[in-house]
Amino acid sequence: MMGAHQVIAGGAVTIRGLSKSFALNGAALPVLRDLDLSIHPGESLAIVGPSGCGKTTLLRVLAGLEQPDGGQVLIDGRPVHGVGTERAIIFQEPRLLPWLTVLGNVTFGLEVRGVPKAEAEAQARQNIRLVGLAEFEGAFPAQLSGGMAQRVGIARALAVQPEILLLDEPLGALDAMTRITMQDELARIWREQQVTMILVTHDLEEAIFLADRVLVMPREKGTPPRMIEIVLSRPRDRSEAGFVAMRRRLMAEFGLH
Amino acid sequence: MALQSLDAPLEGRSSPGAAIRRRVGATARGFVSRYGLLAGFVLLWQVSATQGWVNPAVFPPLDSIAAALWKGLASGALLDDIAISLQRSGIAFAAAVALGIPLGLFMGQIAAVERALDPILQLFRQTSALALYPVFILLLGLGEASKVFVIFWATLFPILLATIGGVKQVNRKLVEMARTFGATRLTVFRRVVLPASVPAIFVGLRLSATTALLLLIAAEMIGANKGVGFQVMNAQYNFQIPLMFAAIFLLAGLGLAANLVLVLLQRRLCRWAEVQR
Numbered sequence: 001m002m003g004a005h006q007v008i009a010g011g012a013v014t015i016r017g018l019s020k021s022f023a024l025n026g027a028a029l030p031v032l033r034d035l036d037l038s039i040h041p042g043e044s045l046a047i048v049g050p051s052g053c054g055k056t057t058l059l060r061v062l063a064g065l066e067q068p069d070g071g072q073v074l075i076d077g078r079p080v081h082g083v084g085t086e087r088a089i090i091f092q093e094p095r096l097l098p099w100l101t102v103l104g105n106v107t108f109g110l111e112v113r114g115v116p117k118a119e120a121e122a123q124a125r126q127n128i129r130l131v132g133l134a135e136f137e138g139a140f141p142a143q144l145s146g147g148m149a150q151r152v153g154i155a156r157a158l159a160v161q162p163e164i165l166l167l168d169e170p171l172g173a174l175d176a177m178t179r180i181t182m183q184d185e186l187a188r189i190w191r192e193q194q195v196t197m198i199l200v201t202h203d204l205e206e207a208i209f210l211a212d213r214v215l216v217m218p219r220e221k222g223t224p225p226r227m228i229e230i231v232l233s234r235p236r237d238r239s240e241a242g243f244v245a246m247r248r249r250l251m252a253e254f255g256l257h
Numbered sequence: 258m259a260l261q262s263l264d265a266p267l268e269g270r271s272s273p274g275a276a277i278r279r280r281v282g283a284t285a286r287g288f289v290s291r292y293g294l295l296a297g298f299v300l301l302w303q304v305s306a307t308q309g310w311v312n313p314a315v316f317p318p319l320d321s322i323a324a325a326l327w328k329g330l331a332s333g334a335l336l337d338d339i340a341i342s343l344q345r346s347g348i349a350f351a352a353a354v355a356l357g358i359p360l361g362l363f364m365g366q367i368a369a370v371e372r373a374l375d376p377i378l379q380l381f382r383q384t385s386a387l388a389l390y391p392v393f394i395l396l397l398g399l400g401e402a403s404k405v406f407v408i409f410w411a412t413l414f415p416i417l418l419a420t421i422g423g424v425k426q427v428n429r430k431l432v433e434m435a436r437t438f439g440a441t442r443l444t445v446f447r448r449v450v451l452p453a454s455v456p457a458i459f460v461g462l463r464l465s466a467t468t469a470l471l472l473l474i475a476a477e478m479i480g481a482n483k484g485v486g487f488q489v490m491n492a493q494y495n496f497q498i499p500l501m502f503a504a505i506f507l508l509a510g511l512g513l514a515a516n517l518v519l520v521l522l523q524r525r526l527c528r529w530a531e532v533q534r
Contacts, residue, residue: 063437083437095434099452099529109438112448140529160438 010076010086011163011196013039013062017071020057030221031057034071037215041076041163044190044197046207049217049225050254055200058217059168062198063089075164085113088162092169094153096141102128102152103137109160120159127155130189147178151185158193165190167199171206180238183209187235204250208243209236216253226253317499326503335488339507342477342485345401346469349408353465357413358458361420366450371421382418386411387475394480404476411472412465419461423454456530459523466515470508485511 015037021028031054039045047055060066062073064083073080075087088109096105103121106128110120128137131151141149150170157165170186171179183206190197190210201207207214208230217225228250232242251257299319305311306318329335364371390407397403427450435445477486485504492501 065433065437083439085439087437089437091430091434093430095430097431097449097452099455099527108435108448112435112438112440112444142529 011041012076013037013164013196013198014074014077015062015071016074018058018061018068018073019070020054020061020066020068022057032061032068033221035225039196039198041196042194043213044199044211046199046201046211046214047217048201048204048207048214048250050219051202053217053219055217056168059089059166059198059200062164063087063166065089085160086163087166088157088160088164089166089168090150090153090157090170092172094141094146094149096149096152096156098141101138101140102133102144105141105152106137106155106159109156113160123161124155124159127159128152130158130192131155131185145178146174147182150174150182154186154189158189158195162195164196164198165193167197167201169201170199172202179203179206186210191234204247205238208232208246208250209238214250216250228253314498317502321499322502322506325497325499326506329500329503335485335503335507338483338485338488338504339511341483342473342511345404345476345484346408346473349405349472350412350465350469352405352409353412353416353469354462357416357461357465358420361417361458362424362446362451362454364417365421365424365454366446371425378414378417382414386472390476390479399480404473404481407476408469408472412469415464415468416458416461419464420454420458423457423461424450426457427453456523456527459519459527463516463519466519467512470512470515474508 015035018032018035018037019030020032021030023029035058047058049055057066061068062080064080064087075084097108100108103124106124107117107120110123111117115123125134125137128134131154133148133151133155136144136148141152144152150173154170167186171182174182186197186199187210197210199207199210211230214228214230215225216228230246232240232246237243302316303319306313306316326335364374386407389410390403393403393406393410397406431449431453432445435449440448473484474486474489477484478490481487485508488504489501489508492498492504
């Protein structure tokens with residue numbers, strides 16, 4: 001277990017004047033407008049907001065899957081062009097290759113990056129153990145539950161030892177009970193792996209539970225996003241008074257009670 | 258835990274002999290429910306032919322068909338027919354696979370190529386290969402070439418279209434996932450697109466194998482002097498009805514064998530798809 005633990009110095013993200021629009025019926029629909037943001041190495045940032053606020057677009061730009069119209073993203077001071085080895089993304093769906101076993105899927109990212117098979121498998125096994133699936137490394141995705149499949153997705157992302165972990169509503173498709181267990185898992189993994197974690201979610205509680213800071217993206221495109229610091233000790237307790245107060249405050253940001 | 262302790266005494270009560278008898282019984286029931294109708298059909302044929310319920314000159318009893326089959330095989334005459342038939346359909350099928358799968362993989366990947374080629378492919382596919390056989394005879398003569406070519410023509414399209422379909426229905430999200438790990442186009446193709454298309458390709462292969470035998474018979478009925486299809490026609494001309502049926506059953510057997518080989522190959526290659534069921 002200790003072998004998987006590696007202190008990563010990098011992982012600082014700087015976003016400068018980022019803009020992105022999509023074409024809708026011939027008209028440009030702005031999704032991100034002149035966004036500035038800076039994320040420290042090893043920080044956990046949550047991005048929350050209603051559907052259509054641009055949070056997923058922001059994450060996809062960070063991942064290098066979308067090109068911004070203006071502005072730039074810097075990682076450890078270097079501008080980002082496309083996908084990169086220092087970032088790994090965890091999607092809402094586990095996106096496992098159904099013809100590969102759990103081990104094969106976790107090894108996949110490493111093999112794509114040219115890591116020799118034996119070394120890749122050793123590293124994959126460590127990460128499979130990290131997400132608690134050691135007994136299932138020979139199982140095929142069709143034999144796994146939703147939560148287990150998502151753990152495989154997490155192990156696959158961690159196996160390439162990224163500095164920055166991008167999570168796009170990773171627990172959104174899971175049932176409430178599994179989601180809470182997986183939030184505990186993510187908190188533990190983030191603590192042990194010391195990666196920068198950028199999490200897009202629509203679950204305010206999840207954001208408070210996992211993040212150091214929460215970026216609140218409003219529905220109205222004119223209003224700039226607001227950053228809210230979560231000053232709660234870790235590990236966090238969902239029922240503690242400070243947590244509940246934080247939750248109330250975040251809900252008020254969206255006019256909810 | 259509770260369930261196990263409830264089950265244990267029940268298992269202890271029954272003797273191993275009873276368990277074996279139960280298992281044999283279940284296997285027999287499974288066999289009857291699957292092959293019962295087939296056995297009934299065979300039995301009905303035999304009884305109606307021997308009892309004279311049908312004209313035995315048209316439907317000879319199965320034992321005389323079996324005798325004709327055995328005689329043909331033992332003398333080597335039918336073996337020659339099988340060999341030449343397998344050669345014709347085998348070459349044509351192999352050529353269709355060798356051209357259809359790579360071309361389909363290429364066309365499925367590149368939308369512009371697929372768009373440009375699709376109308377003409379649809380036209381060719383909808384034109385019956387049998388209707389084109391006279392054209393092929395004109396072009397290639399009445400020998401082996403036209404026979405192989407007509408089978409090739411008919412088997413190419415199911416493989417090609419199934420492969421294109423397989424490539425096009427590959428989950429884009431899996432492709433995107435591979436890209437986030439820095440996979441090149443070639444790696445995405447090799448590690449994602451190709452394995453994801455295999456089940457669809459097999460659907461095309463199995464369809465084509467059936468078509469190959471169908472066209473084989475038609476081709477051998479015109480201007481051939483050897484082959485299982487020729488034997489069907491020839492035996493009928495000479496009123497050797499048991500031999501005719503022997504050749505027909507041989508064709509059915511070849512079809513079943515071809516399908517079985519493909520099913521086994523598919524199981525080997527697509528163990529993961531099996532797991533889902």
